Amino acid sequence: MNRNGIFFWIGTALFLGAALLMTQVIGNQYPFFAGYVILQFMVLAVAWSILGGYAGYVNFGTSAFFGMGVYTAVFLFKSFGAPLAAQIAAAAAVGAVMGFALGLLTLRMQGIFFSIATIALTIVIETSITNWRYVGGAAGIQLQRPLVTEPFNNYVQMLFFVQALLVVLAVAISRYIQNSWMGRGLQALKDDELAAECTGVPTLRLKLMACVISGALMCAAGAPAAMYLQYADPSSAFNLNYSVSVLAMSLIGGTAHWAGPVVGAILLGTTQQLLTVTISSEVNVLVLGMMLVVFVVAAPEGIIGLIRKVRRNRNGGEA
Amino acid sequence: MDARHEAGHDELNGGGICFQGGPHLFSFDLLLDAVVIGVLLGCFYAAVSLGLSVSFGLLDVPHVAHPAFLVLAAYAVFFLNEYYGIDPLLAGLLITPLFFLFGLAAYRLYYETFEKRGTDAGVRGIAFFFGVAFIIEVLIILQFGVDQRSVTASYIGKAWRIGDMRIPFRLVVAFVVAAALTILLTLYLSRTFMGRAIRAVAQDQEALRLMGANPIRIKQWAFGIATAVLGIAGALLIIVAPVDPTLDRTYIGRTFCVVVMAGLGSMTGTLVAGIILGVAETIVLTLFGASWAPAISFGMLLGILAVRPQGLFGRRS
Numbered sequence: 071m072n073r074n075g076i077f078f079w080i081g082t083a084l085f086l087g088a089a090l091l092m093t094q095v096i097g098n099q100y101p102f103f104a105g106y107v108i109l110q111f112m113v114l115a116v117a118w119s120i121l122g123g124y125a126g127y128v129n130f131g132t133s134a135f136f137g138m139g140v141y142t143a144v145f146l147f148k149s150f151g152a153p154l155a156a157q158i159a160a161a162a163a164v165g166a167v168m169g170f171a172l173g174l175l176t177l178r179m180q181g182i183f184f185s186i187a188t189i190a191l192t193i194v195i196e197t198s199i200t201n202w203r204y205v206g207g208a209a210g211i212q213l214q215r216p217l218v219t220e221p222f223n224n225y226v227q228m229l230f231f232v233q234a235l236l237v238v239l240a241v242a243i244s245r246y247i248q249n250s251w252m253g254r255g256l257q258a259l260k261d262d263e264l265a266a267e268c269t270g271v272p273t274l275r276l277k278l279m280a281c282v283i284s285g286a287l288m289c290a291a292g293a294p295a296a297m298y299l300q301y302a303d304p305s306s307a308f309n310l311n312y313s314v315s316v317l318a319m320s321l322i323g324g325t326a327h328w329a330g331p332v333v334g335a336i337l338l339g340t341t342q343q344l345l346t347v348t349i350s351s352e353v354n355v356l357v358l359g360m361m362l363v364v365f366v367v368a369a370p371e372g373i374i375g376l377i378r379k380v381r382r383n384r385n386g387g388e389a
Numbered sequence: 390m391d392a393r394h395e396a397g398h399d400e401l402n403g404g405g406i407c408f409q410g411g412p413h414l415f416s417f418d419l420l421l422d423a424v425v426i427g428v429l430l431g432c433f434y435a436a437v438s439l440g441l442s443v444s445f446g447l448l449d450v451p452h453v454a455h456p457a458f459l460v461l462a463a464y465a466v467f468f469l470n471e472y473y474g475i476d477p478l479l480a481g482l483l484i485t486p487l488f489f490l491f492g493l494a495a496y497r498l499y500y501e502t503f504e505k506r507g508t509d510a511g512v513r514g515i516a517f518f519f520g521v522a523f524i525i526e527v528l529i530i531l532q533f534g535v536d537q538r539s540v541t542a543s544y545i546g547k548a549w550r551i552g553d554m555r556i557p558f559r560l561v562v563a564f565v566v567a568a569a570l571t572i573l574l575t576l577y578l579s580r581t582f583m584g585r586a587i588r589a590v591a592q593d594q595e596a597l598r599l600m601g602a603n604p605i606r607i608k609q610w611a612f613g614i615a616t617a618v619l620g621i622a623g624a625l626l627i628i629v630a631p632v633d634p635t636l637d638r639t640y641i642g643r644t645f646c647v648v649v650m651a652g653l654g655s656m657t658g659t660l661v662a663g664i665i666l667g668v669a670e671t672i673v674l675t676l677f678g679a680s681w682a683p684a685i686s687f688g689m690l691l692g693i694l695a696v697r698p699q700g701l702f703g704r705r706s
Binding site: 122126128130175178179181182183185186187189190191193194196197198200201208310314317318321352353355356358359360361362363366367370 | 445451453502506512513514515516517519520521522523524526527528530531638641642645649680681682683684687688690691694695
């Protein structure tokens with residue numbers, strides 16, 4: 071393990087420690103309610119970037135994966151009263167299968183056609199869930215949280231910590247992919263898929279792996295949302311706002327490095343929480359749209375790109 | 390969040406207009422009704438997709454904000470109708486020049502920021518238009534609220550009875566205007582100098598440049614035309630059923646389904662594809678009820694992309 075790696079794992083250990091400490095020390099519930107949403111978006115944005123950033127396939131189906139995560143949890147909870155860990159694991163499995171299907175789609179379409187197909191997939195799944203009475207149909211379903219496990223004294227605090235674990239898992243996977251042969255292969259197929267295939271990069275296998283990993287993480291991130299809200303309905307679980315928020319976070323942060331979506335999610339997620347509380351959810355969406363437009367126009371490489379540019383200029387000045 | 394508001398535009402297919410209520414036993418009469426209504430509705434779908442057929446089909450602009458522009462036009466028509474009592478179709482015609490200019494500006498911005506720089510135009514282009522769509526959605530909500538809005542005109546609310554069949558006038562009006570619009574645009578693209586230039590730029594932009602024409606100006610003009618058509622299309626949208634600010638999300642499926650099925654850039658193809666979608670929607674809704682409404686266009690879109698991406702009348706093999 072190199073120096074970078076040691077710093078990374080110390081950082082994640084500190085992050086988890088801080089999250090756990092927060093749940094033990096802070097009594098006020100609001101920080102956990104808000105923090106949970108930001109952590110959830112961190113997982114989604116990091117997972118999105120594995121396919122959208124490294125491989126360059128823009129997936130607008132984030133909400134499909136998220137929603138399926140929610141409904142996997144709902145189904146398991148309603149049918150078997152499954153514990154949270156089982157809900158998340160099952161959601162990850164469902165997400166992996168969906169990701170595999172999505173990967174097969176990339177065989178036939180690229181660019182905007184792939185993106186439109188992912189939107190279409192979302193709506194088709196949403197409509198199917200809407201027509202499924204058992205999980206509540208269009209009206210949605212109420213859920214009663216089970217008792218909380220030790221050492222947590224509140225269910226939302228536990229969900230907060232679970233989501234923090236998922237963040238660490240997602241970031242570790244994303245970082246590993248970036249630094250391994252997979253990341254380089256995905257980078258190659260992003261630049262020129264045909265050329266990559268010709269030089270021996272296993273493009274199909276890489277795309278399928280990226281889709282499966284990305285899908286599993288997104289679905290897993292959605293699973294705890296059922297217990298968080300104690301309620302699920304198709305039009306909010308599959309809301310297009312998730313897809314666009316996650317896209318915006320990844321692009322604002324920058325997709326070339328695993329830290330980009332993390333930075334983007336913290337920045338935009340916090341802004342959204344503040345705006346929703348202080349002004350209104352409409353203004354929140356307005357700001358989302360504006361930040362998306364401003365960043366793709368003015369800073370196409372995101373914040374990570376800006377930082378790199380500044381660094382390069384400084385180094386250039388010294389030399 | 391959308392399910393309740395979408396009702397207006399879902400009902401127009403199956404529940405509200407031709408047959409009350411949900412699933413029915415299937416009979417020949419019902420099939421005939423569904424086909425007639427479906428054809429009328431299909432022409433309307435073609436009309437709202439024409440602009441996208443030019444901007445996405447011919448110019449390759451990933452214009453996911455097209456339905457948002459459409460809803461914006463519908464609200465402009467609503468405004469003129471509500472406060473000045475102008476007939477919706479006339480209002481649609483009045484806002485057309487404004488939308489033309491709006492389209493010119495939008496393409497200029499898109500070109501300067503994405504096409505000119507070259508790299509990665511697709512990904513960021515889609516993100517850009519999604520951002521624009523969200524901004525339009527919220528601005529409409531802030532101005533007009535989230536409630537459904539509709540227009541008043543003498544031909545709205547009346548129906549035409551043939552035997553047991555009941556054909557609403559608003560659909561007939563939409564059908565006539567849509568057909569006229571399609572014919573006009575087809576003639577424009579095939580007979581006029583500028584129209585042919587637009588099709589030429591879609592085929593080979595470099596060749597045009599070598600012949601001394603400026604492809605960017607032609608594309609800008611074409612995008613202007615594509616946006617101008619939305620003025621009338623927006624009027625049809627609000628004539629056919631009440632609109633709400635998030636309606637554009639449903640119409641992403643319908644418009645892209647029609648344009649992709651048509652084969653990018655074919656105007657006659659757009660009309661045929663619109664009719665296929667319209668008939669498919671009414672038949673499925675007659676059989677299964679309105680709750681399956683959104684899945685039909687998106688499902689067809691998915692199927693077409695997977696099986697025959699070049700569409701029915703594709704310009705690319």
